[in-house]
Amino acid sequence: MRDAFIARLTEHALADPRIMLVTGDLGFVVLDDFRARCPAQFVNAGVAEQNMMGVAAGLALEGHIVFVYSIANFATLRCLEQFRNDAAYHNADVKVVAIGGGFSYGALGMSHHATEDLAMLRALPEVTCMAPGTDDEVRAAVDAVIARQGAAYLRLDRDAAPVPPHGAQPVRVGVPRLLRDGTDAVVLAVGGVVREALAAAAALAHEGITVRVASVHTLRPLDASALAALCRDVPVVLTVEEHMVEGGLGGATAEVLLEHGVAPRHFRRLGVRDRFSSVVGTQAFLRTRHGLDAAAIAHTVRGAVAAAVDV
Numbered sequence: 001m002r003d004a005f006i007a008r009l010t011e012h013a014l015a016d017p018r019i020m021l022v023t024g025d026l027g028f029v030v031l032d033d034f035r036a037r038c039p040a041q042f043v044n045a046g047v048a049e050q051n052m053m054g055v056a057a058g059l060a061l062e063g064h065i066v067f068v069y070s071i072a073n074f075a076t077l078r079c080l081e082q083f084r085n086d087a088a089y090h091n092a093d094v095k096v097v098a099i100g101g102g103f104s105y106g107a108l109g110m111s112h113h114a115t116e117d118l119a120m121l122r123a124l125p126e127v128t129c130m131a132p133g134t135d136d137e138v139r140a141a142v143d144a145v146i147a148r149q150g151a152a153y154l155r156l157d158r159d160a161a162p163v164p165p166h167g168a169q170p171v172r173v174g175v176p177r178l179l180r181d182g183t184d185a186v187v188l189a190v191g192g193v194v195r196e197a198l199a200a201a202a203a204l205a206h207e208g209i210t211v212r213v214a215s216v217h218t219l220r221p222l223d224a225s226a227l228a229a230l231c232r233d234v235p236v237v238l239t240v241e242e243h244m245v246e247g248g249l250g251g252a253t254a255e256v257l258l259e260h261g262v263a264p265r266h267f268r269r270l271g272v273r274d275r276f277s278s279v280v281g282t283q284a285f286l287r288t289r290h291g292l293d294a295a296a297i298a299h300t301v302r303g304a305v306a307a308a309v310d311v
Contacts, residue, residue: 001156004135024070057086072098072114088151102242103286104158119247121153128152133194133215140171157192182210185236199294228260235308245271266304
């Protein structure tokens with residue numbers, strides 16, 4: 001995802017000198033092309049993320065569109081106060097780009113796991129909060145946050161789902177994107193774990209269970225009517241996120257469905273359950289460990305569909 005992000009950002013920066021990229025002393029191999037082609041629009045703020053956010057807010061208040069690039073936990077947990085007070089409160093054009101969402105940096109331990117960020121950022125007023133699941137959603141998200149005035153959060157995963165075949169729905173801010181249709185269950189996923197949801201749906205299709213899969217790439221703003229419509233005629237709704245189950249996609253979905261009078265027979269949330277991960281390993285290993293891989297998703301859907309039939 002990061003390569004898709006930097007390529008798209010470079011295109012915009014070459015056409016618009018207001019766009020700047022500020023990093024916290026990382027990503028130089030990825031950022032080398034941007035730095036070479038747009039040297040006056042690149043700042044390395046060093047290992048000082050709170051100061052980096054203040055610099056970004058100052059640049060934005062002087063008329064720049066500033067992208068702040070850092071590992072997800074450093075760009076959110078470490079400088080949440082500065083982002084909230086200096087950027088979001090002033091509706092400044094500061095776009096936080098967090099690489100390594102979820103367990104992308106799984107081998108580095110819980111200090112580098114980003115599993116609370118979506119809950120925190122979607123709670124901030126008027127902050128656009130996006131977590132793409134595919135590379136084309138990344139490119140669309142870059143376009144969108146540049147076009148939208150104000151602060152934004154763009155969460156990138158190390159993993160990405162395959163880009164849907166020709167004819168897939170376009171990416172629209174706030175509108176869940178249907179990637180695969182079905183009638184037995186709907187799986188709503190956010191971020192790179194969309195890949196696991198699609199793999200689970202493909203496996204279940206061989207068993208005669210058809211699953212509707214949607215990428216909920218935007219958590220704020222969220223088109224509640226569109227989300228409710230996706231779930232209204234399906235007996236089983238499952239949310240999947242590489243994130244704590246509290247406050248993220250599962251919470252947002254439950255809020256929307258209740259407020260719109262949508263009551264599926266079975267509603268399930270898959271995510272990290274009320275604990276820090278004391279285990280390290282690859283992203284794939286940690287997904288399996290926390291029940292977020294394709295096999296776990298398929299197992300949950302299979303059980304819920306069977307229970308719905310028995311009602």
